[in-house]
Amino acid sequence: MIIPQCSPVSGYQARKEEIDRAIAQVLNSGWYILGNEVDSFEQEFAAWNNVCHCISCGSGTDALELILRACGIGEGELVITVANTAVATVAAIERAGALPVFVDIDPETFTMCPVALEKLLVQNNKKIKAVIAVHLFGHPATINEISIITEKYGKILIEDCAQAHGAAVDEKKVGTFGIAAGFSFYPTKNLGALGDGGAVITGSLELAEKMRAIRQYGWEQRYISSCAGINSRLDEIQAAILRVKLRYLDEDNHKRIRLAQIYDSELSSLSSIKLPKKYSGSNHVYHQYVILAENRDRLRKFLNAENIGTAVHYPIPIHKQPAYLQYAAELPVTEEVNGKLLSLPIFPELDESAVRLVGGAIKKFYS
Numbered sequence: 445m446i447i448p449q450c451s452p453v454s455g456y457q458a459r460k461e462e463i464d465r466a467i468a469q470v471l472n473s474g475w476y477i478l479g480n481e482v483d484s485f486e487q488e489f490a491a492w493n494n495v496c497h498c499i500s501c502g503s504g505t506d507a508l509e510l511i512l513r514a515c516g517i518g519e520g521e522l523v524i525t526v527a528n529t530a531v532a533t534v535a536a537i538e539r540a541g542a543l544p545v546f547v548d549i550d551p552e553t554f555t556m557c558p559v560a561l562e563k564l565l566v567q568n569n570k571k572i573k574a575v576i577a578v579h580l581f582g583h584p585a586t587i588n589e590i591s592i593i594t595e596k597y598g599k600i601l602i603e604d605c606a607q608a609h610g611a612a613v614d615e616k617k618v619g620t621f622g623i624a625a626g627f628s629f630y631p632t633k634n635l636g637a638l639g640d641g642g643a644v645i646t647g648s649l650e651l652a653e654k655m656r657a658i659r660q661y662g663w664e665q666r667y668i669s670s671c672a673g674i675n676s677r678l679d680e681i682q683a684a685i686l687r688v689k690l691r692y693l694d695e696d697n698h699k700r701i702r703l704a705q706i707y708d709s710e711l712s713s714l715s716s717i718k719l720p721k722k723y724s725g726s727n728h729v730y731h732q733y734v735i736l737a738e739n740r741d742r743l744r745k746f747l748n749a750e751n752i753g754t755a756v757h758y759p760i761p762i763h764k765q766p767a768y769l770q771y772a773a774e775l776p777v778t779e780e781v782n783g784k785l786l787s788l789p790i791f792p793e794l795d796e797s798a799v800r801l802v803g804g805a806i807k808k809f810y811s
């Protein structure tokens with residue numbers, strides 16, 4: 445038996461009839477971009493997150509770019525984020541014309557370290573306009589602390605929720621702590637389309653209106669642009685698929701949580717690995733189940749030989765990647781954990797017995 449690390453096709457097959465019907469309806473409707481399905485999805489996703497506005501777009505990267513542009517952040521301005529994230533977070537900053545400044549992470553949660561953040565902000569660099577907190581692997585960054593700090597120093601707080609649909613702190617969903625939040629619907633995400641897709645959520649009507657304009661050539665009304673824009677629209681087919689999948693998102697997140705509990709109990713006796721931590725009050729939705737493993741690369745090879753898929757998120761932190769060497773930063777924790785992170789198989793359709801099998805193989809490797 446092969447156990448894949450993730451399986452977007454299983455997500456499709458689990459709801460095949462409903463998804464096929466939804467796609468057929470769109471195909472027959474004759475309307476393919478920004479129509480009724482997109483409108484309905486935006487309303488439903490906003491309601492699911494308990495916010496007023498959702499603006500869908502072409503990808504999670506675009507969602508972050510839309511937020512930055514709508515906030516007026518651009519040319520030569522600085523945005524703080526982490527180097528332990530998808531390159532997309534940084535690509536969005538650059539696309540808006542701004543520059544990233546990297547801050548170190550907390551060794552327990554692998555997300556932005558509030559103490560390191562405050563150390564950067566206390567230097568009073570006026571060019572720093574915003575902070576993008578990334579809720580990585582499905583676990584909320586320590587967002588209450590981060591939002592107190594951004595408020596204290598007068599910086600805009602933006603959330604990158606690409607990996608954290610439904611994660612929460614004290615029952616308040618991530619994406620509702622800052623001025624706006626970007627989501628990705630890349631097929632492997634907790635809420636995944638069958639193609640590219642993204643969205644912004646925000647409580648601000650003013651920002652929402654700006655982003656609706658920017659996502660479509662800056663149009664204030666058809667063919668009349670009121671500002672510089674881009675083309676980043678969600679199509680009707682993806683919106684229809686997302687509407688089906690959104691109905692099952694709570695159930696699917698609970699399945700991920702259940703699988704994570706099984707990993708926890710299978711692996712807790714091993715001293716060579718550290719299990720993912722949750723801080724008190726946080727709801728982790730396990731986009732990934734990521735362990736810190738001694739001899740990570742050897743373990744990975746061993747699991748591969750046992751037909752168990754794994755992934756490394758991410759093999760090189762962004763400040764060490766060829767395209768980003770100019771943003772050098774001292775990030776000891778990011779660099780220390782980087783060589784040990786290993787993402788084990790997790791997706792809602794994964795069998796509990798498969799998780800036990802993975803646990804057994806890891807124990808065999810360290811025995």
Ligand SMILES: Cc1ncc(COP(=O)(O)O)c(C=O)c1O
Nearest residue numbers: 503504505530532533606628630
């Ligand atoms: C943390 C993070 N931010 C942003 C993105 C960008 O999303 P997309 O691939 O939809 O552009 C991703 C997706 O991989 C991500 O994981």
